[in-house]
Amino acid sequence: MKAFFAIALISCSLTVKAQIPSKPDAPGLKLFPIKDVHLLPSPFKSAESVDLKYMLAMDPDRLLAPFLREAGLPAKAKSYTNWENTGLDGHVGGHYLTALALMYASNGSPEALKRLNYMLDELKRCQDANGDGYVGGVPGSKELWAEVFKGNVGAIGKKWVPFYNIHKTFAGLRDAYVLTGSQTAKNMFIKFGDWFVKLSTTLTPEQLQTILRTEHGGPNEELADLYALTGDKKYLTAAYSFSHKAILEPLEKDEDKLDNLHANTQIPKVIGFKRIADVSGDNQYDEAARFFWNTVVNKRTVAIGGNSRRELFNPANDFSSMITETQGPETCNTYNMLKLTEALFLTDATSGYMDFYERALYNHILSSQHPTKGGFVYFTPMRPGHYRIYSQPETSMWCCVGSGMENHAKYAEMIYAHDANNLFVNLFIPSTVNWKAKGVVLTQNNTFPETEKTSFTVTETKSGQFTIQVRYPSWIKDNGLKVTINGKAFAVTKQANGYVAIKRAWKKGDKVTVDLPMQTKTERMPDNSNYEAVIHGPIVMAAEIGNKDIPVLFADDSRMGHAPAGKILPLQNMPMFVSTATTNDASFIKPVGNQPLTYSMKGLVYPEKFQSLKLVPFYKVHENRYVIYFEKETPQSFEVIKQKLAAEEEAAAKLAAATVDVIYSGEQQPESDHFIESENSATGVTRGRQFRNAKGWFSYKLVDKNKEGATIRLTYLGNERNKQFNILVNDQFIGKVALDGTNGNDFFTVDYPIPAEVLSKAMNGGLTVKFAAAEGSTTANIYEVRLLKK
Template identity: 55%
Template structure:
């Protein structure tokens, strides 16, 4: 028998791609998922996509192009200001799903959608393509440097960016030449704005959320080689975010999280194409900051869509609006870019963590439906979208998330294959004539096998990721049954070099251990992980109001009863590390017990299972940790606080966290000479003119209106109106010194409701005075 020489090389965690050796992703057509949890989710997504009506998604584009109506548009976010944004995500999802599955129904939808959008773009005549209400007048004003109308619309650039990215994806994933031509025309339209406005005007314009316009413009430069698009990408980069990051300054507290992440993706793309070290540094520092200091165990981040203070995660535990799916969708896109230019194991460690514990969990298996917020509040639950009623941003990104699982399983350089994720799949590396199958039931087993089915050019290195969650020295590799020597270093890659033959079988053992992980601020809440998998427990399935979302503006929020945190199970232990108290339940895979830790007694028999298996249920991901001595006293204190929170929640019909982007959008804010800020980590809204919100009271139960202010303020005099009828005069000179306080106003009995469910509250400044600051508005039953 001919002997084959095997050389084992260690690739350190600081492995760097040299110029010309940057890693590449495989075309999605070359990687196919095999049966398993990811394939099931891909097929569920495919079914959801097929339930959508393309003509309804395209209706805003026809309207803005002045074309005859083919269909009414969808409701929800699609007819209340963000008209057309889902169609862009739809294009991207169709492009990736067809590349993955070769399903002809998907191709038909893709071709139809592009053809119909082309009709709209041609009718517009200037390259513009979008469903933003009042597009023609809006963009004419922007070209003149007048941004008043622009700032009153719901994130216009963010909206148009979605179809911009969709056209790019249709070309990159499927080679659609019509999409490419349309993409370049839309890029020319964006470039036209950046060239007619001054740099100062552009920076002012970019104060409004604009998605990843700079990223796609950079991509168009890559596609065409025309530097004007890279110049435009620079013009669409916000310096107020870039410059602190370049200096290693974390100034992200209280910023709207997902507004920032796409900008950073653009910074990284510009850095790679323009060889810009400062932009590259900013992107890396942002990633490190968010991953290490602002993300929870699942890989997600944000509370009510904002970066909570990095030193205080208390709102993460108390809020029902926990990590947003769109944020992790974008963090994974940024991680991909960082990895391809600098393939460190730590990037894939995060990618794997977020993929299994957040993205995978945000689609209900089999039934379908996407999740917006994933609460970390113990005892709460999640809401699932419905194809005909729910048109949130996380529905758009959700369609993409589950169509791209094959994207990062493998990557390659000219002469090396990298195995990044342990997911059952088939790879065809056409350039090497290599066909490879990965067989695994990971994470329910701790092994994976790679089988060489065909190989023409055998002179390549096979690089296996050594995850951070595997102890140094415990990973093992066998080739055709023969154990190999592996250097004991985690969060890196092991390079296997030999003359590969058809039939070679590589078996990798990845021993998992149980670990405990605290919140990033070090507070007394901890999550349990097995390897990279977050474990959680089901509390019950009761009182899950709005589990299947309706078409209301706030339908994406789980608004059901708040369980008192003090009634939820906690870990009570004097140990520094509770991992040893987590036992294995041998009756089911990846199932664990913690009866020696959990209190009260009624919860001691709870099972800990992978969070991705929990759906349509109330759950606990983060366990409050107390010492035995302090538990009783702290329970009494927290119970009193909890009771007040629960009582207020039971009385609340609608509430607005003023100054926060999405809550204000959800309540249709209108304003004149208004401004916002943050004080003691609470957002506020004020005005030299006025600001207003639409409050919803479907059952006409409202009796009181509460408004929260802060401290005494000179010359802060204003009136509160209900439907233009004065409810109260306010002078903050009469406020409470140096503390937050809440005033409660009795509502008139003759409120007139819009659509029989809503009315408008308006805060109006006296002449020469200031209205607010207002920190919260709450509509109460009593």
């Protein structure tokens, strides 16, 4: 095992002041303190500035309200709504500590530091009032934790993931200390750690493992950090106790048991496994973390570097739901995968880790914030033709808002690393790094990826000889990377770790230029199904197809406001790739004139109406529907599809002419427009189509101004069985439904005529259709309600 110097706190990348001995084989690789790396103008610097504005638009007193309430102290403002007053109260406040600390360290913002200190002072009042080290906003905290300490671990399930919630505060206190040196944060962090230790020694191992079945973040990471900080083994023992064995043990055996598990529940656990390995030398925990990373990155990650649909890991051999679902990769997953990648890189500095890091950073993280208005994305659909929703500071309190504020405050984190004599250049982001121990300042300038090169200038040096290690990315052809030093060619040798070592006695003003020629390629889904994405170098390309039928772009404070629930466009109507190429269709993709990173797909993309579509970097696509993955067909199979499309379009035109009104059940805006009412009702998605059902009832008001309506047409899925319900129009019974599962496995429709006497009594054409479950049953999943003419 390669252990790294044990005092580096992984998730925030700065060295704490306390030290414990490093392992004999420790390579000593570290990241630079984030305060010693400064971003220069680039999309990343712009994103940092937009993030700061968002953070300052938030009210610390509203974030603090849940903590004060639970400590029995008067709040200074009302709690935020959304997730912050419906059970996950306080979780954003924990993220806010980390985000403020990162922003101060990276950006130097005095307001960020002022707010951080204010948050810490107020949270200290809460911790002091609680009296036991605990600080959190979980509703009913005192009663909950009293029950848990008594051994009633079932109480955890009656709250909304309380350990996940308080883990954010635990991590925030650590980060506030490590990033700013706050002694207040340090003392609070240790006291909170003691609370976790007390819990771990009060409960039995079996009780703790029962608790860990529920999403709990990764407190094992912070407890291992406390061991590194203090040298007290009680924290390491607690870190082991808070490690979920049901996930750990298969990973230790290199067994992939991840299919359909909630993705972001697992990733923080594994970050904790890795941190325990780093501070203790535990080879099994280290292997578990490596195997998990390899499995997720190589088998479960799509082109943008993200993973999961509907928050669950895809089955490794079936990514069809990644295409059909609208709830694509969750940003929190990638936030945590980058943390894990960082930890693994620091013990094994190979370029493969940074290839993934770069892909995810540009294409998921950078793309997940609106570039001018601010706001963070939760789900990034891979479904062709869908779109994304952005948060707002006063309405949106999702997990991906908390991690989002962190994401765009730490772009400087992984650009560089160093050991005693090597400076690693990992990412090609314009920036300056101050290697204080060597008296070296290195400045990187470029307009990458719009131009395919970067340069480094030694602007200060006192050390003379050292080695600059430049990453040789996987997306460059063999022998494609070129290096010149002060205008003279340098003989490039790609080392086994995927870096190019440039060792010399450096002088002030020395300039290194690195050519980074990018290839364009197509890349299939991880299951090798016939959907392709276009990648140029590390940049994922996408086609914008307009913003029609997007009801909401910036979220309200509804429970599911983060989900892009607008109209779902039929997959068969999306642009497709048509060619006989069996591997790479990139030969059809050509640059467009003087427009950097803009490509034509003419001759490859069909139907004909899409021939003028252009590909642009996905991180530049906002407020639009888009296509990242294109269905791949041959000319022969496409002919069949064209005939099918023509028939479908003709049928759609006839249906539109016969339709008076239509409701896409389960979709927020159509239901709102039709004044939905319900009791004991729920929504969901099957094969990319949303539905609504009820154990009670639900109703809509159909619009029929001209009194043309005569029939209700409902859409069901054929295999539904044991569903019995009644249909009423204006409170008059019109039909009884009993589905028995005998209608195949496809969607089908049934027409229900509305009696003439019901129509004749309708005032102003108003028709309220109601679906009421029979006693002991539920309604079917109803996907569409359509009012047809006579």
